[in-house]
Amino acid sequence: MLETVPVIESGFTKLGLDDRIVEALTGLGYTEPTPIQREAVPPLLAGRDLIGRAETGTGKTAAFTLPLLHRLAATVTRTRPAALILVPTRELAMQVAGSVERYGRLLGLRVLPIYGGQPMEPQFRALDRGVDVIVATPGRALDHLRRGSLKLDGISVVVLDEADEMLDMGFAEDLDTLLAATPSERQTMLFSATMAPRIRAVAGRHLKNPVEVVLTRAPVPAGAAPRVRQTAYLVPRAHKLAALGRVLDAEAPTAALIFCQTRSEVDELTEALAARGYRPEALHGGMAQDQRDRVMRMFRSGKADLLVATDVAARGLDVEHLTHVVNYRLPLGIEAYVHRIGRVGRAGREGVAITVAEPREQGALRSIERVTGQRIELARVPTAADLRARRLERTEATIRTTIAEGGLDAFKAMLATLSGEFDPAVVALAALKIAHREQGDESEDGPDIPATVPEPARPALRPRNNNNNNNSVRSPGPGLARIFISAGREAGISPRDLVGAIANEAGLPGRDIKGIEITERFSIVEVPEDAAEHVIESMNGVRLRGRRVNARRDRQN
Template sequence: MVKFQDFQLSPSILKSLKRIGFEETTPIQEQSLPFSLAGRDIIGQAQTGTGKTAAFGIPMVERTDARVKAPQGLVIAPTRELAIQVSEELHKIGYDKKVQVLAVYGGQDIQRQIRALKKQPAIIVGTPGRLLDHMNRKTVDLSRIRIVVLDEADEMLNMGFIEDIEAILEKLPAERQTLLFSATMPERIRQTALRFMKNPEFIKIRSKEMTVPQIDQYFVKVEEKDKFDALTRFLDYHSPDLAIVFGRTKRRVDELSEALSIRGYTAEGIHGDLSQAKRLSVLRKFKEGNIDVLVATDVAARGLDISGVTHVYNFDIPQDPESYVHRIGRTGRAGNSGMAVTFVAPREMGYLREVEKTTGRRMRRIDVPSLKEAIEGQQRLAMEKIHAAISENDLSLYREAAEELLSESDPVAVVSAALKLLTKEPDRTPVKLSFERPLPAKRTAKNRKTSVKQKEAVNGQKYFRRKTAGKR
């Protein structure tokens, strides 16, 4: 496997990559970096979750001069969620080079964005509509863009953004580097690429077969506000030896680990903002069994090699199927069985179907355990502890007290009392988690066509108003 240091990257980028735990390249990075770092245009075809962000982020940061107060890199992404995700990863890659990154997208206060744009960030990540809006308002200057990236181009085509993208590309400097990444390569995408790119290098990464044979996979349909109580019920019912809970954001991980601790679980979180020393400390405690529940983001869990994980809970369903496979692969190792439970909001069911399509396996739906079932799960754990103590056969110091208890009380009452003391009953202490918006509903072929028609109708109305302006 090729390492990042083999590409003669600047020391600041190598330092940032080491901080976030990136050492070896993924196939898309290995094949694209030699061309992109040499300034070549690239058309890369690879599934989401294969490391595309670093594949284009590294050459973008490398080509950026932090001393120049002007945008030099531009990433166009289909959704606000992806724009935020990409900007966060670019910030990490450019951290030691002090490269400023800004995400602009619809739904956020545009005046706030205008103020941020006046500070001239080196890299802008934006959705097509909001980027065009800023360009028309002349609140963004793209005249010094050196490198532009079209991320998930096929999704932007499906969402009816291709005309917006072409309008943006037409206004960028002719002398620039253009990188396009897409999971599929429709003819319209290919035509657009050839029109706006110079002798691009085509790179195609075949998606490896996704197999997770020893993992029982389930999903539970649950609203955002009910997810935490559902998680604690599952933890009580399953009584996992070691469990990993995956959250989508750093804030989510921090809040979940704190809330679980409040409810009496030994839990800690890891994410990209933790120092390497802290991360290693948490992982050591988890491996040694001093932490029952590890809460993590996808980036922080990259490359985790921990044996004995019995359960994985996807508190937030990932946006792409390969991240899902990577997550649940933390369990079911070395021939052992494992269990994965994914929490899905009603509007996120399309993402679940994408996961099933990728893995080739249907997930079974389960209900949240009842309070009675949660208590029974903890009772089973208490009984296992008693059986283990009996098998160790080192009870001589306790026999006299036990005989005294049995002489005074009913034997069943004595055992029941012992079980009650050993059983961790569900804790209902109130906790507060910040609301996280569910992923945007997956577009079906039908509503994709509808959205394109609606967009064409809006564009037609704008054209009509321009033509008839002044004739009234």
């Protein structure tokens, strides 16, 4: 008699998705859609354009991938791509392409990620063989379009994923060019963690009567703990490294992503943390791609428990076992902060976001709270006594776990021998001392870090002019600095090159670049004064149009 296998009713079936897609999802263990999927999939299946405002970790990749696959399921034997998904980074391109392949594994669709940092020739061959879904970074997609290797006249679905990130990286013109090459009757989806006016402008140019779905993380019920606990420590600059060590010792993260602003800061902090006994790895744009791949393999496998990175290098990262995000330096914009903490607390998991800030940065923390509507708790840096108590707690937890695991019979003979010489309580205390020693050396805790008293709230600062259309700089505006870059029209430099490079290398949003002046042999850009030194350090040695450039403050500034 054949055994009857119970049928698991899937919430995805009720959305009206192709049975093969539902079967693939069930095989992956997904039976119920997330809120963003429940809201977005039905109008997308009906053929509507859509604007989705969704934070990282809410399930937005599946929200656009599933209806895209459903639409393509009927016909899979194409010679030209039918769907184009544009993403800001190589890492995200690989992740989204992997999701498309997993969800559509029973459909026979061909998926190809194309991005910079790898040879063009393999991409040429793959495109020539035929592809159904392209997942691409805008710059590399535009390269293929201009070479004629990427044909977009058969595209029926376009997705702009993390649109705010793409605009921050200077891809606005690239997006316009790519979308202009696709048929006007296509379906278009735009997803973004934030919805600034510039995102609205892109949607207004390229989407037709879109449905709008706004979904952030689920609200925290009164009295409940938030899924992402946000904490800040106010520390004088000279004590930041010591404070970070104390916080890491107290938190004991399974895996933490630590954000710095510059490549040199990443390297210095990685070296300092290694000297303190941690297992850190560095990740920044100055590393070769094979180095970055090696670092990510180590971090994902648990061979490294701390990843010290710049914003650009960490864009698009999705590490399932990540428990903590640490801002060793506050980002230059609130949107960047939102993206950073979105690395944890994904798919319903809990996470911790920690900021080690200087006292002068309290105003920036309050601004983040106002814009995000989420509280950042100001906490005291753990003292040496706090760490000792925390280690004792971990020792006790370790002992309890060991007892629960069993397998202690092999040590009975040793206990009997030692108990014949010493009091059994003394033997137990010696064993506890050995276990506690494994939690860390208390002699390394050092003196306590000076406490910083939070300052009273200050009046809000006057917002800066956000006009990016000024192409001629004569004198810097208030709060701005002029940066000289040693390449101009002679090297083929355009405003888009400068905005894209600064966004990529320094993580400075394009809207914060207030003016651009390009001469025959050099260029001048205006950036916020508090970001000037960071931009200069990040841009020195960068290649623009194949030419290595130098950056410094303009001597007329």
